[in-house]
Amino acid sequence: MSAQFLQSLVQLIPEYILAATPLRLIDLLGIGFKEERGRKKRFSTFSFHRKMSSSIVQSRTKRISFVIFIILLGVMSNIIKSMNIFLPDSDIDEIVWIGKPKSTDRQFTTFDTGIAIPDNNNTVISLISFGNLIESYQVERCILTIRKRGLFDGIILLFTDDAGKQRYRKSILSWDNQTKIIIPHVEDLQPMEKIEEVNELRPKKYAQKTMIFKRFKTLHSKYIAEDSAMDSNIRYVLYIDVDNIIGSALSTFFKDYTKTVINEIEAPKNNTIKGFSFISMFRDKHLRGKMHSGVIMFDRLHELGCVNGWRNEMDSFFHSSDQSMLLRVLDDYDRYRCRAVALVHGHQVFANKRLMVDASNLNHNDIGEPKDRKKKKKVTALVLPTFIHVTKYRINRINNATLFEGFMRYALDLKNFDQVITEYIDLKEILSPTGK
Numbered sequence: 001m002s003a004q005f006l007q008s009l010v011q012l013i014p015e016y017i018l019a020a021t022p023l024r025l026i027d028l029l030g031i032g033f034k035e036e037r038g039r040k041k042r043f044s045t046f047s048f049h050r051k052m053s054s055s056i057v058q059s060r061t062k063r064i065s066f067v068i069f070i071i072l073l074g075v076m077s078n079i080i081k082s083m084n085i086f087l088p089d090s091d092i093d094e095i096v097w098i099g100k101p102k103s104t105d106r107q108f109t110t111f112d113t114g115i116a117i118p119d120n121n122n123t124v125i126s127l128i129s130f131g132n133l134i135e136s137y138q139v140e141r142c143i144l145t146i147r148k149r150g151l152f153d154g155i156i157l158l159f160t161d162d163a164g165k166q167r168y169r170k171s172i173l174s175w176d177n178q179t180k181i182i183i184p185h186v187e188d189l190q191p192m193e194k195i196e197e198v199n200e201l202r203p204k205k206y207a208q209k210t211m212i213f214k215r216f217k218t219l220h221s222k223y224i225a226e227d228s229a230m231d232s233n234i235r236y237v238l239y240i241d242v243d244n245i246i247g248s249a250l251s252t253f254f255k256d257y258t259k260t261v262i263n264e265i266e267a268p269k270n271n272t273i274k275g276f277s278f279i280s281m282f283r284d285k286h287l288r289g290k291m292h293s294g295v296i297m298f299d300r301l302h303e304l305g306c307v308n309g310w311r312n313e314m315d316s317f318f319h320s321s322d323q324s325m326l327l328r329v330l331d332d333y334d335r336y337r338c339r340a341v342a343l344v345h346g347h348q349v350f351a352n353k354r355l356m357v358d359a360s361n362l363n364h365n366d367i368g369e370p371k372d373r374k375k376k377k378k379v380t381a382l383v384l385p386t387f388i389h390v391t392k393y394r395i396n397r398i399n400n401a402t403l404f405e406g407f408m409r410y411a412l413d414l415k416n417f418d419q420v421i422t423e424y425i426d427l428k429e430i431l432s433p434t435g436k
Helices: 003-011 015-028 044-056 060-082 131-135 138-148 162-171 211-218 220-224 228-233 250-264 304-316 322-331 353-360 392-398 401-412
Strands: 123-128 155-159 179-182 192-195 200-203 236-240 244-246 277-283 291-299 338-342 348-350 387-389
Touching: 123 138, 123 211, 123 220, 131 138, 131 162, 138 155, 138 244, 138 401, 155 220, 162 179, 211 220, 211 304, 211 322, 220 236, 250 277, 250 338, 277 304, 291 322, 291 387, 304 322, 304 338, 322 338, 353 401, 392 401
Parallel strands: 123 155, 123 236, 155 179, 277 338, 348 387
Antiparallel strands: 192 200, 236 291, 244 387, 277 291
């Protein structure tokens, strides 16, 4: 049974029955508008409609049958909804979707080895920092909020180069021993391709140099497998662009992710589907039909077709957008067997002026019960979204360094102006819009 069937069934109801529906229900329930034979009808403004309806439906039996039919239609509609039938919206029909994310406690039998809620022990966070990013404090900001606001104590994998390693050994490892700095293999930092005309290998050319770095969104499992302890314990990988900051506990996001996957991947309607991969991402709010690749949740048991296909498109299709490469993978399901699951969109926002104003206006010393109740009101702490994407575009658009500093102080939970995170981090620079 499908949604189309329900629609066609509704269309079969004669128009004259639909026209009489409200009046028949009122009459059946015994609500006023009584008529006495041989006398003038009460509520005369309504008598005309009663004449029209009585000429359509002659007996109470027919009216009762009609109401029962309507009730059955409602029951059938609820049954179809409970079957979780999804018809793609017209504005996203270019993406292969599993379905729409929901927050529900329904549990289903899994199609593989089961689903577990990501946590500090079975999950790693993957960050990438090459080129100009190494010269900023974006990585330090991101990791500080992962620990302070995200309350994540697990392993963070930081992919960088030799210059980054020298910097982050001082600015991060001096206070966070759960971050692992990874220097990639040469073949990953400089992919080669065979030139048939001259029969030799040459460095692969990309439309954008940073595409080499974006490839590391798909290479985490390769490096996790080289560490036996991680390989045996880590199932999930959360990739985060370093220009994001974490605003609230990741445990809530992990729970919603688990519910979404259970409903969209392991539900009975998909339980017989075998041999496909999936990744979980937010829908891009600004580019219709695309996925936002700044936050990605990977399940290592079911990622292979997606990560290999995505990397293959990056290496073979000359384009500057990794989102466009992903669309090519999702569009060619017969080849890559990759599906995308949309994460609950409420967990991600772009930093805007209103959010910055609300955060910067809060004085940490005033949060909670006031000392003098006559002079002050109780101040409630601002609850930040899980992922806040702090883009250069939005920072430049707001163009207010003082406002940004207040927002960042709140996000980093810095309670006084003299607090020093570590001797290797310049507090003024980490709070500045450029992070330099």
